[in-house]
Amino acid sequence: MKILIIEDEARIAKRIERMTRNFFDKDLQLIVCDSIENGQNTIENEAIDLLLLDLNLNGEDGFDILESCVARSFQTIIISAYTDKAINAFAYGVLDFVPKPFDEVRLSQAFMRFTTPGKQSGRDTQFLAVKRAKTIRLVNIKDIRYIKGAGIYTELHLSDGRIELHDKSLESLEKLLPPTFERIHKSFILCWHEADRLIVEAGGKYSMLLKNEEILPVGRLKYKEIRHKLI
Template sequence: MKILIIEDEARIAKRIERMTRDFFDKQVQILLADSLENGLLLIDQQEIDLLLLDLNLNGEDGFEILQAFVSKSFQTIIISAYTDKAITAFAYGVLDFVPKPFDQNRLSQAFTRFTMPGKQSIQDIQYLAVKKGKTIKLIPIKDILYIKGAGIYTELHLSDGRIELHDKSLEALEKLLPQTFERIHKSYILGWNEANKLIVEAGGKYSMLLKNGEMLPVGRSRYKEIKQKLI
């Protein structure tokens, strides 16, 4: 696992590094950046799994990093004293916002959200960001009908019929999505408001009929829970 810490205060950066190693293990690879420029450079050069980001970097705005790389496959945890920016950060899809000053327990809570499967974000996001050429396009959560896994990527199937490709995996997006989304199959997450009827097919197969007429597969292990939810 590769973790990038972007923090301009060396003392705090070392403290975050120590707590991170204590939570994970000594084998985790930790990269440190003390400025906006160095952080941007490292993200361009390295494939990271988790970003720990301060929002005030020697007077520069850490949100520039969040906005530039929000569509990337890694998850982001903000560690900042600027708690008034928490709502904006969550809207852009960060996994957690740890306010300064912080302790091991609070940071461990954030790391647990990163390591545990399923929904873990503590506040609903409003957008998913997709990269279109050199620009970032924000897709409103309300416009997503369902999400289909496509290897290390995902397909966002939208209400207007468009399909947008996202760099985050299905597992990563599941952590961020609000409670209105349900994992119905290993390859599908459904916007629950789009569910119409659960279909039992020949051979013990199950499908979900959507309000727009589409049919999505339902995993056998999910059938009972989904059936109960529809009642």
């Protein structure tokens, strides 16, 4: 596992590094950068799994790189004293916001959200950032009908019929999405507002009819849970 820390205060960076090593295994590779420029260069040239980002870096605003970070395949945890920016950070799709000053217990809670599979609670994500050519575009969560796994990418199927590719996996997005989204199949996450009714087919196959008349598969192990939610 490769983790990038972007923190300009050397003392705090070393503290984060120590706590991170205490939580993860010995195979962990840590990279520490003290500026936005160095952090961006590392992101462009290294395949990282997790970013630990401060929002105030020698007077520079960490939000300047946040959009490009959350559009990528890795997860982002903010570690910052600027708690007034927490709502905006969650809106952009960060996994957690750890306020300074922090202790090892609080940082470990953030790491647990990263390592625990499945849906997380209390997320306030409002946008998903997607890369298109050299630009970053924010997609409003409210515009997403469903999300489909597409190899190493995911497809965001939007209410206007467009499809946007996202670098994060279904498993990663599942941690960020609000409660209005549900994993209904190994390859699909559905916005509940788009569901019309369950369809039971011959041979024990299940499907979900959407309000726009699209049909998505429903996993056998998910059928009972979804049926109870629709009652």
